Amino acid sequence: MNVGIVSYGVYIPRYRIKVEEIAKVWGANANSIIDGLMVYEKSVPDMDEDTITIAVEAARNAINRAGINPEKIGAIYTGSESHPYAVKPSSTIVAEAVGATPDLTLADFEFACKAGTAAIQTCMGMVDSDMIELGMAIGSDVSQGAPGDALEYTAAAGGVAYILGKNNQVANIESTYSFTTDTPDFWRREGMPYPEHGGRFTGEPGYFKHVTSAAQGLMERMGTKPSDYDYAVFHQPNGKFPTRAAKMLGFTNEQIKPGLVVPRLGNTYSGSCMMGLAATLDIAKAEDRIFMTSFGSGAGSDAFSFVVTDKIEEIRNGAPSVEKYLENPIYINYATYARHKGKIKL
Amino acid sequence: MSVPRFWRRLKNLYNLIGTHCKKCGGFFYPPRNMCPKCRRNGVIVPFKFKGAGEVVTFTIVHSAAKDYAKLTPYILAIIKLDEGPRLTSQVICSHEDIHIGMKVKSAFRKLGEESDRGMIYYGTKFIPVES
Amino acid sequence: MRDVAIIGVGCTEFGELWDKSFRELFVEAGVSAIEDANVQGGKIDALYVGNMSGGRFIEQEHLGALIADYSGLASLHIPSTRVEAACASGGLALRQGIIAVASGYHDIVIAGGAEKMTDVGVETTTDALAAAADREWEGIMGATFPGLYAMIARLHMHKYGTTQEQLAAVAVKNHHNGTMNPKAQFQNEISVETVLNSVMVADPLRVFDCSPITDGASAVVLAPAEIAHKFTDTPIYVKASAQASGTISLHDRPDITTLDATVAAANWAYKMAKTTPKGIDFAEVHDCFTIAEICAIEDLGFVKKGEGGKATESGLTALGGKIPINPSGGLKACGHPVGATGVKQAVEITLQLRGEAGKRQIDGAEIGLTHNVGGSGGTAVVHIFGRDR
Incomplete structure (x- = not known):
């Protein structure tokens, strides 16, 4: 396929809350949670940040990284499970804020944690068919976990934007394959503040079945095997799931290490594996081959195979890296976290 | 602020788009459509500001109007953009770090919202350059 | 142009007046001014009503007609006009009347x-x-009025070394003056510590750096100078009436610590009255915040720029000082019913020049000045009054 990543940008809010701080409030054992989830802390948005502001910052970083003319962007799709409006697109605000209006098409996507990779696939089709020159796919979330629920330890905030095109690719997309079924492992009903989930049902029939099926499906189609790849990234609801999925598929810990951002970040939902890919691109060299598989509850997985080009060096320092955003966090207590997340009703 | 009133200013607020007088070289943010120097002889065109500037003066607001009460205490500041004009905005940083002369850059943030049902206003605030 | 004199003044008490409505307040002030002037209602030719925000505070516009009606003047069809310039509405109403x-x-x-x-x-x-x-x-960026004046204060402190104690000295002095004004909202003494220990509103301004929320009304009766003696033995003459505009936004003002509209209005007023700051015996200035009084005495030329804080701390502006400022207690202690303030200042000057100011009387006062500001300095109104024509 002659479509690839032309640029990318990320954004992570400054604030973090440690697992210990949340566990303390609910009388839970922090060490067993950290061991079980392999997550130490998670990002928290500021009081005036939401999915849209995060998406805009990530999109601006993507545009600035490669000096893209925003008027050449023909499509913007923002994937999120926490769009601030139930009706009214986040993407119109993003498009206006990056100067891409009015000659473009856009829409908001929702598919739990994989809406962002679905946006990548949509842009791929549009670029490949010459409907547009450049497309922007965004995954951004200020994800919600109910107070005291297991998700509260991981539901984080962050966003990632990829600009896809034919020319000046920094990573070519060799192929993509998706695996989708109707599996109700996690949902949020209209008007409800927090999602519900199926507990352990989210594991085998949800995450592992879809991730491994999509990954194996893509490798079968391409005739590749795990050892053909330098790096691999899997959706990261916690540290344990992607590590186990990698092992089941035959990938090593070294291959997934650069992209495993969840222990210090938490689960950024629609931004999750896209953030892992960005962290991997931050350190990748020309000719490196990267494997990525997302997962969205409901349920489905999108698998991708990338080959990095020598153009990566030209744009590497054009915008902050994932590591840069993970440095110097501001730690907050549960009360401040509750205020930031609007858990205190005023 | 009503929806049409915000919408009319949205490009200015999102992207720091002000105006420039081609006759006298003046830069205006907030935008002016009458040059205060050349008045009717001025030639006013849109101008996008880079978003870099410095803090001229500031306060920490502890008591705010209704729509902003949930943000208190917040830093309100007058910022001088590198191109010249000054504007009023918020600076997002620790209350220990804020100072006159601090170098800042623009950031995209929520300005406020009209209750849980109303529309959300987005626009430009500022963060320290070093962050 | 004819010379103009104040022949009567009236003022309600200032404060949280729960049992009094807007119209009752205005009528009370108007009636006492008319009685003071000893004129019949039927002789009144026109009414000017200063009010900032009836629409927001009492959801009532069309205040000119409302006041004419409830003053019993509707059947005489006397023209009545509402005048608005934010906190300078009162000063502007006075100026419209004078014109x-x-x-x-x-x-x-x-x-x-x-x-x-x-x-x-x-x-x-x-x-x-x-x-x-x-x-x-x-406003959309979260600016409040204390916030805007706090930014003036911060820069004044940065540029001139003004201290929080000097800001507090303004409030302490004005509260002291307020103890001698039976109409004042606050008639209690405070100390510098009271101010410095009070709740922060907008750093560095605390609650005691801010004027309060107040109900109140005030009124004056104006007449041509040549017939003023028919009504009163002690007419007070308008020596100058000046009004100037500045930028609506604080950020656009050339010097944030100088209200250039005040400077312009003062210069015009001094010229009109053929005097200088040195010729002024005392003044009622717009101390909506403590920093506002410091800027005012600088911008009116009573002290050099940057020295307002020190001057206040040294007692220069106290009742017995070289240039007493705000003998009424000012906006800080007397209260700040925004539309009434500019007129109340003229009422205080009149009482002082007549020698009727009681315990707060300034001995030998002959020339007094009022200074009323709208917003952060978008409008400034300066009047000079004298005992002699």
Whole structure:
């Protein structure tokens, strides 16, 4: 396929809350949670940040990284499970804020944690068919976990934007394959503040079945095997799931290490594996081959195979890296976290 | 602020788009459509500001109007953009770090919202350059 | 142009007047001014009503007609006009009245001001007052009035070394003056510590650096100078009436610590009155915040720029000082019903020049000045009054 990543940008809010701080409030054992989830802390948005502001910052970083003319962007799709409006697109605000209006098409996507990779696939089709020159796919979330629920330890905030095109690719997309079924492992009903989930049902029939099926499906189609790849990234609801999925598929810990951002970040939902890919691109060299598989509850997985080009060096320092955003966090207590997340009703 | 009133200013607020007088070289943010120097002889065109500037003066607001009460205490500041004009905005940083002369850059943030049902206003605030 | 004199003054008590409505307040002030002037209602040619935000505070516009009606003047069809310039509404109403008499268009004119601020909650009041700033470029960013003046204070402290104690000295002095004013909202002494230990509103301004939310009304009766003696033995003459505009937004002002509209209005007024700052015996200035009084005495030329804090701390502006400022207690202690303030200042000057100011009387006062500001300095009104024509 002659479509690839032309640029990318990320954004992570400054604030973090440690697992210990949340566990303390609910009388839970922090060490067993950290061991079980392999997550130490998670990002928290500021009081005036939401999915849209995060998406805009990530999109601006993507545009600035490669000096893209925003008027050449023909499509913007923002994937999120926490769009601030139930009706009214986040993407119109993003498009206006990056100067891409009015000659473009856009829409908001929702598919739990994989809406962002679905946006990548949509842009791929549009670029490949010459409907547009450049497309922007965004995954951004200020994800919600109910107070005291297991998700509260991981539901984080962050966003990632990829600009896809034919020319000046920094990573070519060799192929993509998706695996989708109707599996109700996690949902949020209209008007409800927090999602519900199926507990352990989210594991085998949800995450592992879809991730491994999509990954194996893509490798079968391409005739590749795990050892053909330098790096691999899997959706990261916690540290344990992607590590186990990698092992089941035959990938090593070294291959997934650069992209495993969840222990210090938490689960950024629609931004999750896209953030892992960005962290991997931050350190990748020309000719490196990267494997990525997302997962969205409901349920489905999108698998991708990338080959990095020598153009990566030209744009590497054009915008902050994932590591840069993970440095110097501001730690907050549960009360401040509750205020930031609007858990205190005023 | 009503929806049409915000919408009319949205490009200015999102992207720091002000105006420039081609006759006298003046830069205006907030935008002016009458040059205060050349008045009717001025030639006013849109101008996008880079978003870099410095803090001229500031306060920490502890008591705010209704729509902003949930943000208190917040830093309100007058910022001088590198191109010249000054504007009023918020600076997002620790209350220990804020100072006159601090170098800042623009950031995209929520300005406020009209209750849980109303529309959300987005626009430009500022963060320290070093962050 | 004719010379103009104040022949009567009236003022309600200032404070949280729960049992009095807007119209009752204005009528009370108007009636006492008319009685003081010893004129019949039927002789009144026109009414000017200063009011900032009836629409927000009492959801009532068309205040000119309302006041004419409830003053019993509707059947006489006397023209009545509401005048608005935020917190300078009162000063502007007075100026409109003076212009009307000076031009010969009217003879006997009532210029008054009133504000009823306690019928709504404090958040609504804060928001209504914020409408005196630029809603689209200051208000939407979370600017409040204390916030704007706090930014002036911060820069004044940075540039001139003004201290929080010097800011507090303004409030301490004005509270002291207020103890001698039976109409004042606050008639209690405070100390510098009271101010410095009070709740922060907008750093560095604390609650005691801010004027309060107040209900109240005040009015004066104006007449041509040549017939003033028919009504009173002690007419007070208008020596100058000046008004100047500045930028609506604080950020656009050339020097944030100088209210250039005050400087312009003062210069015009001094020229009109053929005097200088040295010729002024005392003044009522717009101390909506403590920093505002410091800027005012600098911008009016009583002290050099940057020395307002030190001058206040040294007692220069105290009742017995070289240039007493705000003998009434000012906006800080007497209270600040925004539309009434500019007129109340003229009432105080009149009482002082007549020698009727009681315990707070300034000995031998002959020339007094009023200074009324709208917003963060978008409007400034300066009047100079004298005992002699």
